[in-house]
Amino acid sequence: MGEGIYTKREDGRAFTDVRSMKANVGIVPSADGSASFETGKTKAIAVVRGPRTLHPQHMQNAQTGILRVSYGMMPFSVEDRIRPGPNRRSEEISKVTEWALSSVVDLSGFPNTVVDVFVQIPQADAGTRVAGINAAALALAHAGIPMKEMVSAIGVGKIDKTLVVDLDKFEDSVFHDGEGSTDIPVVVTSRTKEIALLQLDGKISVDEFKQTIEMAKKACDDVLKVQIDALKNMSEVKDE
Amino acid sequence: MSNFIIPNLQKEKIESYLKEGKRLDGRKAEEYRELFVEDGVSENSASAVRVRFGKTEVLAGVHLALAVPYPDSPDSGTFMTSAELHPMASQQFDIGRPGINSVELARVIDRGIRESGFIDMKKLCIKEGEKVYQVFVDIVAINDDGNLLDVAGLAALIALGRARMPIYNEEEDKIEGYSETEKIPLENDVLSFSMTFHKVGNVIVADVGHEEEAISKFRLTVAMGDNGGVPRITAMQKGKAGTISSDDMETILKLAESKWAEMFPKVKEYVFK
Numbered sequence: 433m434g435e436g437i438y439t440k441r442e443d444g445r446a447f448t449d450v451r452s453m454k455a456n457v458g459i460v461p462s463a464d465g466s467a468s469f470e471t472g473k474t475k476a477i478a479v480v481r482g483p484r485t486l487h488p489q490h491m492q493n494a495q496t497g498i499l500r501v502s503y504g505m506m507p508f509s510v511e512d513r514i515r516p517g518p519n520r521r522s523e524e525i526s527k528v529t530e531w532a533l534s535s536v537v538d539l540s541g542f543p544n545t546v547v548d549v550f551v552q553i554p555q556a557d558a559g560t561r562v563a564g565i566n567a568a569a570l571a572l573a574h575a576g577i578p579m580k581e582m583v584s585a586i587g588v589g590k591i592d593k594t595l596v597v598d599l600d601k602f603e604d605s606v607f608h609d610g611e612g613s614t615d616i617p618v619v620v621t622s623r624t625k626e627i628a629l630l631q632l633d634g635k636i637s638v639d640e641f642k643q644t645i646e647m648a649k650k651a652c653d654d655v656l657k658v659q660i661d662a663l664k665n666m667s668e669v670k671d672e
Numbered sequence: 673m674s675n676f677i678i679p680n681l682q683k684e685k686i687e688s689y690l691k692e693g694k695r696l697d698g699r700k701a702e703e704y705r706e707l708f709v710e711d712g713v714s715e716n717s718a719s720a721v722r723v724r725f726g727k728t729e730v731l732a733g734v735h736l737a738l739a740v741p742y743p744d745s746p747d748s749g750t751f752m753t754s755a756e757l758h759p760m761a762s763q764q765f766d767i768g769r770p771g772i773n774s775v776e777l778a779r780v781i782d783r784g785i786r787e788s789g790f791i792d793m794k795k796l797c798i799k800e801g802e803k804v805y806q807v808f809v810d811i812v813a814i815n816d817d818g819n820l821l822d823v824a825g826l827a828a829l830i831a832l833g834r835a836r837m838p839i840y841n842e843e844e845d846k847i848e849g850y851s852e853t854e855k856i857p858l859e860n861d862v863l864s865f866s867m868t869f870h871k872v873g874n875v876i877v878a879d880v881g882h883e884e885e886a887i888s889k890f891r892l893t894v895a896m897g898d899n900g901g902v903p904r905i906t907a908m909q910k911g912k913a914g915t916i917s918s919d920d921m922e923t924i925l926k927l928a929e930s931k932w933a934e935m936f937p938k939v940k941e942y943v944f945k
Contacts, residue, residue: 520775520778520779521779523772523775524772524775524776524779526772527772527776528909528910528911530913531910531911531912531913532913534913535913535914535915616908621915624915624917625918626915626916626917626918627910627915627916627921628913628915628916629910630892630908630909630910630916631908631909631910632905632907632908632909633783633787633906633907634787634906634907635897635899635904635905635906636904636905637899637902637904637905638903638904638905638925638929641905641925642921642925645921
């Protein structure tokens with residue numbers, strides 16, 4: 433990497449370090465499954481409801497249940513208030529999240545049903561979609577939805593000439609010098625190590641891109657550990 | 673984009689053909705359909721073009737309007753892309769509010785153009801903090817036979833490449849038509865375009881038809897620009913619920929590099945004609 437102008441991270445992390453992570457399972461008592469996932473200052477909560485009958489009826493699939501994801505940022509999650517309700521960004525993120533999670537869940541045992549996944553971001557500091565997916569995967573496991581394997585998510589990228597793991601807000605959207613900022617959200621499956629979500633914006637050579645994918649796979653191993661611990665240590669909040 | 677119902681028999685036929693390296697329309701797995709570009713779709717806009725890959729056809733037009741700049745970039749023009757998947761283009765499109773397919777299409781194309789800095793937004797400022805030009809790219813699908821993403825992306829670039837500057841009447845503070853000679857300011861060097869690959873059966877396929885698109889496991893869009901003769905990745909987007917193995921990724925990146933080398937000169941010629 434060498435001669436770039438981005439030589440040090442503000443928070444003292446090494447370029448391959450993930451921010452401190454925290455996960456909790458079972459945070460919403462009335463839900464079928466729920467979890468929170470924090471990466472640095474970015475916080476995500478996810479709630480699963482279902483399988484339940486899908487309406488309208490014409491959306492039903494007689495062969496399998498379907499997964500439906502709704503992602504959103506809370507109005508107070510960033511400095512400029514966000515208007516409540518869906519927008520083009522949140523609709524797209526909902527869809528790519530749905531694809532990433534659908535790659536591992538198996539709803540063939542629940543025809544004509546839907547499993548709803550609600551992802552909400554109370555506080556954002558970059559990487560909200562990956563934090564949301566980490567929380568959602570936990571919530572699905574908590575709900576007992578059949579899954580072929582787990583998924584873990586991380587943001588990787590390139591700041592000027594430096595390859596980095598887990599971009600914060602400064603790296604993601606403030607830094608514009610040199611070669612600028614390239615951000616690459618990645619979702620990796622736990623067993624087969626395949627890629628279930630991939631997006632990229634910026635400028636990066638093919639070789640550098642391959643390196644970032646390897647870095648993402650490594651970082652996802654760390655994420656997975658946090659997820660597994662959270663599932664093992666889950667303490668149910670009792671619905672009174 | 674497609675959600676057509678494809679009979680299992682047809683699916684098996686497509687996949688078994690691909691196993692032998694063949695496609696139903698006679699193409700090879702990595703082969704693109706021929707590109708057609710036609711100008712002059714509407715003389716009332718800054719530009720409007722018709723772009724076609726085989727039977728997949730879209731119209732794209734550019735308009736410029738007066739606008740107030742965003743507070744965080746008071747000296748820059750603004751930019752917006754919209755895509756309409758009109759019901760005339762396919763039995764699966766409906767009238768009304770844009771669905772997720774058109775939202776994703778518009779956002780992928782919008783990001784690609786915006787993040788690359790293809791439009792020189794600073795030159796679209798009329799008066800700092802008060803008045804700038806807003807650039808609209810509007811894409812309308814006419815016929816969907818697969819790979820709308822690539823076709824619509826190219827149509828947007830070609831329309832921008834040919835877009836004329838508006839004539840601004842300062843006294844009356846309005847736009848009065850478009851210049852005959854002056855084009856909108858572009859950064860020609862950062863031109864990048866996207867190529868979408870699908871996994872159909874066990875084969876990576878370029879420029880899918882609508883049946884191939886409907887049965888594919890995943891798609892990966894790779895946008896590449898020129899970095900001293902070598903392609904450089906500028907954007908990516910994976911779609912659908914399938915997962916990408918390391919081998920698939922290797923195949924797609926190699927294919928993208930060779931397709932880019934083949935297509936970039938042609939694309940450049942069409943955009944900057």
